[in-house]
Amino acid sequence: MGSGRLTGLRALLWVALAVLLFVVLVPPRVTAGEGWLASRGLLRRRQVRTDCLVGVRWSDGVSLRLVLRDLDGARVEVDPRVLIANPRLWHLLNAGARSSLGRGTLLCGATALRQLSERIDREPAPSRSTRAGIRRRPEGVGPGRRP
Template sequence: MGGLDEVGRDDAVRTAEPAGAAHDRHWAGGLRSALLCPALLLGLLLLVDRGIGDLTWWRAGVWTALAVLLFLVLFPARVTAGPGWLASRGLLHGRLVRTDRLRSVRWSDGISQRVVLRDALGGRVDVDARVLAANPHLWHRLSEDARTARELGFLVSGEAALRRLSERIDREAAADVFKVSGLE
């Protein structure tokens, strides 16, 4: 995806994942959970309504709508990265950022800690920090491209956010090593 411009940005997100691209290894598990939780909730609600004798088509429709809404909220974004780009594909839309032309990196605190990446072409992607921490290939790709953006003079803000993210990933990796080796 070497020469992406603003016009080709959406097409690049829609295309199949190129060979050699890093992707979120845990996405399939997140999708299973996003399907399982609403299905269990729907089954439980229908079972309870049936048990007390209040199950009607109208109530079943409301419970089904609630389960669909929960699925939409829980659906995980699929994060993929290759040389010079990072893409996040949700249920309804995809976004792409040129990581070799990063303009800023911002850490967004809140319930879900997110990393907000913006490029010189106006692209913007929000990535859950846990996805980068759980996928070393994604983090490595982003880190290398951020270094390139810094060397080329594109990266004007975000050094502290990248350092904070790097420290978090190193801390979690060290904890995993201690846990696996029995030294925790």
Template sequence: MGHRNGPETAAGALAQASVTVACDRRWAGDVYSSIRYSAVLLALLLLIDWGSGSFTPWRGALWFVPAVLLFLVLFPQRVRVGEGWLESRSLLRERRVRTDLLVSVRCLDGVSQRLVLRDAFGGRVEIDPQVLVNNPDLWYRLEEDTQKSAALGSLLCGATALRRLAQRIDRENALTVFKVSGLE
């Protein structure tokens, strides 16, 4: 019988889907860093309060609040890219955009750079461009899909931003290769 609907088919489809999805490799380390910085802040606040002789359990609970707020501020977005989509997850929300049907790509400069992607269905995702610099596989997948968007004619603005980002990623990758090979 040529038709199969068993667990082997589902497992094969899942394995195939996981192969085409690229994730931010540094995300777990960034989460660990945000936990570590928050714990250090809490420890310092408690130590200072204890050293001054004014520590109480209520004050200890009060010092827990800034540590939690620091964790929330530092918690990184988890960026994943698959064929035709890009997803960004934070603690409270998940946003997804169709990268094969992008309408615009903008790079916002300021205190922290942001790359804003918009698709034809109104989806909008903001990510840190450094995530793409640190993960060439994410960039490769995104670049392939933006080229599809441009070929379809849906990408109306953003060619300049993508070109600048591509140059930045190429420069960073070349510097990494030179450092690894000892040709600095």
């Protein structure tokens, strides 16, 4: 048992552990468009219509998540750091949520959205843009100009 040799069973256990670790650590990919937001993991894709939201709430758990639910019963959980780091995603979600409020479908969740909006407003703009992959050019440098 403690000989230090790799047997078939041990190799299988190490591979299973590696796969499990990979599944747990790979974050879901969040995408959005006009009227929808989707989260795609390794095994499934979940999508909600942001213009038909009925509920938005914070999840109770180890990590803070924003849970969105639409009229069709679809549900998506999003890490708020993703929305903070990507202003375009936040803008699309916010526009859809405002549409839901205007239609009267969003019955609970205005407070959660307001809290997230305040958190995004408190975040300094340069750190948001660098996390989202946007880099500012130094002054005086641009197309057709030399530094």
